[in-house]
Structures are given as C-alpha cells and as structure tokens.
Amino acid sequence: MSDISTVTIQSDYMEMVKRKRLYGGAMLAFFALIFVSGFMLADSRNAGGFWQGIPKVFDFPKDVWKDTLPKLDQLPGHFNTYFPSLIETINIAAVSTLLGTILAIFLSLFATRGLAKYLFLIGPTRRVMDTLRAFPEIVIALVLIFILGGGPVPAMIAIAFHTAGSLGKLFSEVNENADLKPVEGLSSVGATWTQRMWFGVIPQVAPNYFSYAILRFEINIRASAILGFVGAGGIGYELKNAMSWGQGKYDDAAAIFILLFATIVFFDQLSSHLRDRLISKGGH
C-alpha cells in the first residue's frame, strides 16, 4: 500500500515540477523578449546610435583624468574652495531627510492594515504617498524655484516630499511584518493609539526605519547635488560651472567628484557603525 502511494506522490510531484518549469521558462522568455525589444526601441530612437556612441562614453572621464593629473597639487586647494558648498548640499539633504522621515512615519502608520487608526484613510493615505513619489524631485524643485526663487529652500521641500512618499511605502512594508502581539498587549491595558504605536510598534521597526532613512539620506545627497544644476545652490551648482568651463579645466570637476564620493563613503561607514550599535545594544 505504501508503495502505491509513494508512486502517486512521485508522479504528482513530477507533475508539479513540470508545471513550475513551464511557468519558469515562459517567464524567462518573456523577460528576454522585453529586454531585447526595449533595447532595440531605445537604440532606434537614440540620435547617435548606441554602438557608435559606446567608445565615446569614456571620453569625458579620460578628459577629467588628463586635466587633473598634472595639477594634482592644486586638488587640496579645490577641496577647500568647494567644501562650503558641499556642506550646503549635505544640509539640504539632512533637513529634507529628517522632515521626510517624520512625515513618512505618520503616513506609514496610517497606511498599514492592522495598525491604522482609521480604516477608511488607508486607501487615501496610500494614494497620497503614490502622488508624492510620482513627481521627480527635479519637477517639484523647478516649480518651487519658479514661485519662490532660487536657493536651498525649494530643493529642501522638493526632496522632503519625495522622501516622505518613498520612505512611507518602505516603512509601511516594515510595519506589516511587525508582530502585533505587543500592540494587543498594550490595547489590553487601555493605551491610546499613539501609545500603542510608540511602545508596541516603533521599538520593533526602528532598526529597519533607521537603515532605510540612512540609505535615503545618501540618495538625497545625490539628489540635492543634482538640484544644484537647476539653481538650488550647493555643490551641484559648482559642478555645473566646473563642467561647463570645458576641456583643460576639468580638475575642478574632478575635485568635486572626489568630494561627493568621499561624502557617500563617509556616511555609509557612519551608518553601518551606528546601525551595528543600535542592534547590538539590544535597545531599539
């Protein structure tokens, strides 16, 4: 009897394996198709053509390298010159990350089933986050610069909005994995919604919030550098100038690239250090 059932199990399982392989193969073919057709479309729309352009891709880095090598001694001077604008860029990124994160925490708690205070607000909150994410920072910044004039404030608002949207989504996914037992325990003692969230949810999700926020901070440093190109000040503005001076003067641009790279490395190291401490201490 046992033999018969084993054979049945074997053939049933083989059936399942074959079905899975079929699906897997179909998916693979589908992705290959999208990849090839997308590439061909992009290549046909590209004015210069991809294959002709590819050798020239490295021309700019080569120029930068050629201009910088003979003037290596001037690099520290350039660092000094551009450091204040780097600080401005980091400032924009820091303030907007902080504002965006706080907003994201509220949005995420309102958008998570099982935690939300008002069930009917779950959908609208999610749509709000979608809207915040839908507009690129640069669009919001351009509109705000048009209204408020150039400077760091429009950039800050633009980045904060986008941060709130994307972190809100990530946070609400983290919230969904939170254990609801502590929340139930706090409900049983008569805690308010805010108390339940603060004591029952936040301690569980804080390490994940933290690492997402730090990653977002890194992204925001880059975003605020880009916004400098459209008049938001900071190191992006200097980079735009340095690059438009053209060949022979790329050493300024090289200095700025090095500064940006060093900044990202610095904050990456800092965040992993802080995160290790946060987790190993066993606190939240």
Added chain:
Amino acid sequence: MLEITDLTKHFGVNTAVDTANISVPEAKMIGIIGRSGAGKSTLLRMLNRLSDASAGSIVFEGQDVTNLKGAARREWQSRCAMIFQQFNLVPRMDVVSNVLHGTLNRRSTLATMFNLYPQTDIHKAIEILDRLGIAEQAPKRAEALSGGQQQRVAIARALMQDPKIILADEPIASLDPMNAQIVMQSLRQIHEEDGRMVIANLHTLDTARRYCDRVIGMRDGRIVFDGTPEQLTTVAARDIYGAGDDFSEAATSTEIETLDRQPELA
C-alpha cells in the same frame, strides 16, 4: 576510518576544543555528551569543515581533510552530512526541494538555480521521505511542518547526500519526547541498515545510552570519557557534567538544559 589527532580550536583566548583525540576504526553510532559550552558543537563543525581547526588533524580513510580548500572542501562536506538542532532548512521552499539540496555539490550551479534536477533524483528524494514516513508532506513548504517532521526532512537531505558520515548537532534538543524518539530511531536505523557512521551530540545521558555503540564525554573542551555505554557509570557521568553528589541520572534526562542555565551549577 576516522582519525582525529590533537584537534584544537581557539576562539580568541578561549579554547573551545582542547587537543581532542578520537579514533574510529569502523562505522559506529557515536554519542558525544557534555553540558552546553563543552565544545561538542565546535568539534562537529570542525569535522564538517564549517569552521577551521586551530591545530591538529582530521583524517578520513587516509585523506587529510583538515585544511581542504574550495571545491575539495565542498566535496568533503558533501560526503559528511550535518544535521542541526534548528533543522536549518530553507523554510519557504517545498520539502522535496529541501531534500534535493543534498545533491547540490554534484550538480551544476546553473541547473540547480533553475530547479532542473534529474527525475531519478526527485524520485529518490521522495523514496527517502517515504522511508522516514513523511512522503505525504512532499509538496508542502518546509515551514508548514512540525519540528519533528522538519528534522526528518533534514535527515532526508543528509541521506540524499549519500554520505559516509552523518553528523548530528543536538538533533533532538528542540523536539518533544515523542518526536525525539522518532528522530533518534531514524538515525539508528540509518546506521544499522546503511552502515553509515553517525556522530551525534546529545545532551541527555539516557539517549546516548539507548542509541549509541560508543559514548564520548566532553568537559571544558577536553575529552574526559570514551567508552561503551555500559562503562558510563554515574561516577563517570558526574565527572563529565562536573556535578556534585546531588547529581542524579534523572536530572540529565530532559531538564539538563534548564539546569545548565542556573548560575550555581554552571
């Protein structure tokens, strides 16, 4: 068959395993006993080469496996299966896939990534599951199974490797008595029917007595007892566990874990 000579493992200033010498001339079922932190797990992990030895050597059938690297080390690991206390299965994959992981060393990485296992392997995996009495669980996710069933899946994965040695690191410590018995009987049966060497870390004296041909006692990284279950007297057991006159056989049977956590005994 298996020769372990002066095997030592340091963790910083601590010595987890201190010049262990074990000689196994033929495939036996061996139980290693001792309290938590005695170095039992470290010893097994060095045998499987999950961790490197600080000094000493492990020789199996004339081959020195102590310092194997890369592909040679993985080949050794495929011949020396390991079973863990917490089962260490992939929870979201189905039972048969978990068992098929036992063949990973023999198959190409690319083929296994796309789940392209030969049909004979799939059939064999289900036969092994049947032998362990859990064939009807085959299509379920590993995480949906009870602890005892998961441990039998882990044993099936080990058998799928067709190994010479099966190492079991506290295989029954997370199981209730009923499942613990089933798992230990499976291991004994594998040893008797297939003639595979089984080395199991156990924390209960009675399990070691009941299922093993030979018992090795460890205390603070040293081997302090090596003999047959009959030679394992209460006095010898007291020595292994470092307990006083109040030590009784019953204390180690199931409650040894709780006893170990008490500071006055530790």
